[in-house]
Amino acid sequence: MSPHVRHWGLIPAAGVGRRFGATVPKQYLALAGRPVIDHAVAAFVEHPGVAGCVVVLGREDGWWADVSAYAGHPDVLRAPGGAERCHSVRNGLDALAQRAADDDWVLVHDAARPCLRRGDLDRLLEALHDEPVGALLAVPIADTVKRAVDGQVSETIPRSALWRAYTPQAFRLGLLRRALDHAESQDLVVTDDASAVELLGMRPALVECSADNIKITRPEDLPLAAFFLEQQQETPC
Ligand code: CTP
Numbered sequence: 001m002s003p004h005v006r007h008w009g010l011i012p013a014a015g016v017g018r019r020f021g022a023t024v025p026k027q028y029l030a031l032a033g034r035p036v037i038d039h040a041v042a043a044f045v046e047h048p049g050v051a052g053c054v055v056v057l058g059r060e061d062g063w064w065a066d067v068s069a070y071a072g073h074p075d076v077l078r079a080p081g082g083a084e085r086c087h088s089v090r091n092g093l094d095a096l097a098q099r100a101a102d103d104d105w106v107l108v109h110d111a112a113r114p115c116l117r118r119g120d121l122d123r124l125l126e127a128l129h130d131e132p133v134g135a136l137l138a139v140p141i142a143d144t145v146k147r148a149v150d151g152q153v154s155e156t157i158p159r160s161a162l163w164r165a166y167t168p169q170a171f172r173l174g175l176l177r178r179a180l181d182h183a184e185s186q187d188l189v190v191t192d193d194a195s196a197v198e199l200l201g202m203r204p205a206l207v208e209c210s211a212d213n214i215k216i217t218r219p220e221d222l223p224l225a226a227f228f229l230e231q232q233q234e235t236p237c
């Protein structure tokens, strides 16, 4: 790997949190003394191996400037959100291209994932050495999984090969841009970044992470995240 290759965070934060259903998008709710999004941004801005990050914000979004300690931070760029997460990430890549090179690694991480452990991020960065495609944090599935047709089981899917895809997901800027443009040209709305790269026929690496790297989706996830952060204070990394 060239010594000049750098790592950047890209935090999509332009969602409205429909399933959470609060009056404020979930990434701006308070969690352990700061907004949810600041936990996500801190993981990158405070990591010595990360050059900076871009946050992708909703177009009408005044909350970021109001509540985030990172608003105006010199290492944090902003980009405007898009209709779906994949469009927001694509916009973030354009903003990042002001500072980053096509060969630089971009680590895309949901604003709604506040419990990323430093040790897991370190392991993902480590996995990128000599990695030709890219890598994502993931957790092996613990439950038995069924496929359903009309509310009845049609098939039990062997779980040994199944993983939950988490974030960060890391790809070189140029490859991720090409992958997202390709998916869009096929009218496909991908729900994670790896899916776009997979559509190009490539196979990203899975890096197992702690299961507490949850995405806050529904109201019950917020107290769960608070609990995990408390636990992490006691047993870091
Ligand atoms: N996101 C984004 N742009 C969008 C949609 C989502 O940047 N157009 C971001 C969200 O802010 C979040 C991450 O992508 O940090 C994961 O999305 P999700 O959990 O689905 O968040 P929301 O879209 O806000 O929630 P919901 O789907 O319930 O509305």
Ligand code: MG
Binding pocket: 015
């Ligand atoms: Mg969504």
